[in-house]
Amino acid sequence: MFGNLDFDVIRRALPYLFYEGMTFTLTLTFLAALGGLIFGTALALMRLSGLKILGRIAGIYVDFMRSLPLVLVIFWFYFLVPYIGQWVTGASRPISVGAFASSLITFIMFEAAYFSEIMRAGIQSISRGQPAAASALGLTYAQTMRYVVLPQAFRNMLPVLITQTIVLFQDTSLVYVLSITDFLGAASKVAQRDGRLVEMYLFAAVVYFTISCIASYGVRRLQARIAIIR
C-alpha cells in the first residue's frame, strides 16, 4: 500500500516546514494565548465587577464570540479590519493590515472569550473569605485582585488554561484561509507543489498529534504537582 509513497519529500521539506511554518504556528499560539489571557481576565473581572453595565457588555461579547465558527471570524475579520481602520482613522482608502496582525488580533479576541470563562470559574473558586481578609488588611480592590485573588485563580486554572492553549495550537491551522504559511500551510504548499498530498498531510497530522500529546501529558503531570502543593 505504501509502495509508491515517497517519504523523502518530507526530509527535504523539513527546514521549510519547521523554520518557517512551525515558527509561525508557535509564535501565533504563544502571542494569542498571552493576549487572550490578559484580555480574557479583563472580561472576567468586568463580569464579576458588580457593575451591571460592565457585566452586560462582557457577557454579550463572550456569547457573541462563542456563537460563531472560528474560521468565519478569521475570514470576516481579515476583510473587515481594513474598512474599520479606514472608518476609525478617516483615511481615504482601506488601511492594509498584514495577514499576521489580522490573524493574531482575531485569535486574541476569540480566545479571550474562552479564557474569560475559565478565569471567571477560577476567580469564583476562591472562597469569599480571601478577598475579605485582604480588604481587612487595607488592600484596595485592585491590590486584592492583583496579589490575592488572581494569582490563586490562575494557579487553580493553569491545567485548564494550558489545555485550552493546546486546542488553540491546533486551531491556528485555520489561518490557511488567509493563505498564511503556518505549519499546515507550509505542508500544504509542498504537497501541492510536489504532488505528494498523502505523505505531507500524514506527516502534518503526526506532528500535531505528537506535540499535543506531549503537552497533554505535561498538563497531567502539572495537575498532580499542583494537587500536592495545595
Added chain:
Amino acid sequence: MIEISHVNKWYSPTFQVLTDCTTNVTKGEVVVVCGPSGSGKSTLIKCVNALEPFQSGDILVDGTKVNDPKTNLPKLRSRVGMVFQHFELFPHLKIIDNLCLAQEKVLGRGHDKAQAKGMQLLERVGLKEQAQKFPAQLSGGQQQRVAIARALAMDPIVMLFDEPTSALDPEMVSEVLDVMVDLAREGMTMMVVTHEMGFARKVANRVIFMDRGEIVEDAAKDDFFGKPRSDRAQKFLSKILSH
C-alpha cells in the same frame, strides 16, 4: 475607640439581621460578644470595619465614620486588625510573605523592614521556624496564630476577632487563646466574638450578649456572669456552661 449607635441591617426588606444595636469599646478595653448562632454577632463585628454594609445608624472607629462614603476604607481597615474564623491566610504565599504583603503594599514599608517586623511577630506567637512554609503545611492552631501575627504586623489600634477558635480542633484552642490573653494583658483594645467563656472570664472587661439581632445584655464581666438580667442570657449561659 469604637462607637456603634443604632445600627440596623436588613438582608432583605423582610429579614432584619441587626436591630438597633448600640454599644461602644473604649481604648484598652476587651469586650466579648456572645450569643446563639444566627444572633448577628459576626455580622455586627464585620460592620465595624465595613466588610458588611448596614442600612442605618452610625459606627465610628477612632473618630472616623465607617459608613461615610467619603471615608477612605482601605486606610481605616489597615488600622483595624481582624482575625477570621477560618484563618484566611493566603495559601499561595509563604507564612512570612503573608505577614509582609500588606505591610509593603498598604503601609509602604520596605521589604527588609517588613520582614524584620514579620519575624519578630512570628517569634512572639512561637512560629519563627515556620516562616518559610506554606499555610497548608501548618495546623489550624498554628495558622490562626499566624493570622493574629499578620494582623498585628499592621500596628492596629484595635483588634477584631470573629470566632477565632470555632474552626479549631479542641486541643488547639488553648494555644490561640493564650496568644489572645497575652495581647489583652498588654492593653490591646479588643472586640471578640466567641463562645469561650473561660477567655471572657479571664480577660474581658465587658460582655455583650446578642440574640436575634439585638443586643440583649451589655454588662461588666462580673455582673454578666454573676446574674444576667435577661432570661435569654441566663438560658444561653446555662446551656454552654452546663458541661
